Amino acid sequence: MAELDEILEKYTNPETGTIQGASFVAVGKNGDFIYRKAAGSQKANGGTSYPLTLDTVTWIASQTKLTTSVSVMQLVEKGLVALDDDVRGILPVLKDIKVITGFEDDDTAPGGGHPIFEDVKGPITLRQLVTHSSGFRYDTRHPLLIKYSKWAGRTENMFSGTIEGCLHPLIFQPGTSWDYGPGLDWAGRVIEAVTGMPYDEYQQEHIWKPLGAADTTFFPAKRGLTLWDIQETAERGEGGGLEAGRSPWLFECRDALGGAGLFSTANDYVKLLGTLLAGGGPLLSSTSVDVLFAPQTLAPEASAALRTFVTGSSPQKSKSWLWDSDPDNWRDYMEIKHCLCGLVNKEDVPGRRHKNTVNWDGLPNLLWFIDREGGVAATFFTQIMPPDDAEIRKLCQELETALYKIVDSK
Known part of the structure; x- marks a missing residue:
């Protein structure tokens, strides 16, 4: 635990860190917390005056997609x-x-x-x-x-x-x-x-209420929240520093959009991950979870396009935190598949996640994964633009490596 604490505190230190605030939460297959901590500020230039917490509401962008895939499987x-x-x-x-x-x-x-x-x-x-x-x-x-x-x-x-x-x-x-x-x-x-239900109402009734997750919604303003209440977007400049930025997402949207529209908290979202890791109840049967995570058969052109999207044109431009910055033969590092809710790595990542781990992310550098073989699920919350930030990647790789020292020792 101390190593995980040190990593988060190093990157979010208001004087020397490179990230204004981040949360990391990991759970085991029995629902037990392996680790949970928020560090830094919820404001881009907030110092220690506005501490980030695990209950700070954050735009989760494409981490919304997992919730929609679960909703689809319910139907x-x-x-x-x-x-x-x-x-x-x-x-x-x-x-x-x-x-x-x-x-x-x-x-x-x-x-x-x-x-x-x-x-x-x-x-x-x-x-x-x-x-x-x-x-x-x-x-x-x-x-x-x-x-x-x-x-x-x-x-x-x-x-x-x-x-x-x-x-x-x-x-x-x-x-x-x-x-x-x-x-x-x-x-x-x-x-x-x-x-016949508005989508926000459907999710409240069939996902968040059963999980006891009260702070997740497509419409935070309707809950009485303001922009001041949510994690602020920080923008990394050319020199590497952070300044207050503008979120690309509207705080008050008209429609509940299942691909990118949710606002949530680290404490709420990890309840969903932990439920899926444990077999799906009360949201889905274990059989439906198996279908949700099963790699899909894609046309050859589709598989090639998926890999190009994920790997980018260089290690630094890769869209996945699976890779270090410049591993040997990194583009051929492992086989990647897509299931009904995210990417599936078909080989172990040494010292980190196991094969068949499912993961996806969110535009302002949020991340989640579910490793059923290793018995662990985790999510990383922050709000930094632009996406695919190199500092976030290094941080998340360090956090994952430290986490698996705990997981693999059990």
């Missing part, structure tokens, strides 16, 4: 929907969606030409939505979708806090490739359509 378990159902039969707004393949050249036309579309040639399934193989792609970082948005006069995007910001053409035929996008946001709408 599948009840027989209300199937993973391979075509969601266009559930969501009429997607019935006429197209695949965009390019633009006709015309520099004088609005947006620089006219888009070229293909009809969707097969179903868009719930399984594809939660595994990012549906053809949806986040719109603010894809050149073709940026050009389409300009041509179409779109005023909303993935950060608008509305489902309309997720409505745009697909970039490939469903099931043929992989790209990171708003599939889980649409999965949340499927849940609403099938259950």
Whole structure:
């Protein structure tokens, strides 16, 4: 425990540290806490005046996706929907969606030409939505979708806090490739359509209330919270220092978006991780948890696209904390799969997580993993932009290594 304390305190020291505040919580398969601590400040320049706690509300970004995948499996378990159902039969707004393949050249036309579309040639399934193989792609970082948005006069995007910001053409035929996008946001709408419940209400009733997690919501303002009450976003500058920044997410969104919209606390979120590690009750059966964590069969092009997304073009640009900064043959380090809720590493990481560990993260450098073989689940909370921060990676690798000294000694 002392080593974990020292690591967190080193990185969050207000005088010499490189991170304003972070929380790390790990639980065992029997629900026992292996470690839990918050260190530093909840404000970017707060010093010791505004201590971060395990109950500080934080925007968890794409850590929301795990909760939506669990919600999907709840409906599948009840027989209300199937993973391979075509969601266009559930969501009429997607019935006429197209695949965009390019633009006709015309520099004088609005947006620089006219888009070229293909009809969707097969179903868009719930399984594809939660595994990012549906053809949806986040719109603010894809050149073709940026050009389409300009041509179409779109005023909303993935950060608008509305489902309309997720409505745009697909970039490939469903099931043929992989790209990171708003599939889980649409999965949340499927849940609403099938259950007849607003998605926030569904999650409160079927996830957070059973877990006794009272501080998690899509709408913190409706709970009486203000921006001052939540963990502040810090921005790392070119010189490596941190300044108060602006969160890319709206504090008051219109829609409950299942891919990125939740605000939670480390204490709340680890209850979900611990429940899944222990077998799923009361949220899911153990059989459904097995399905949730099972690596999915992807088309060859999809598997290649997934690996490219995760590994990046260099160790420093990798999007995964699986790798050290420059291991030998790092791009071939291990086989990676995708399950219904995140990445699966198919080999042990020496001194750290075991094979078949499932993990995902959140844009402002949050992270979680569930290692069923090792009997441990953990989450790391912070709020630093931009994503894929090198200091966060070093910190999390040190924390994980120290944690497994405890786990493997038992």
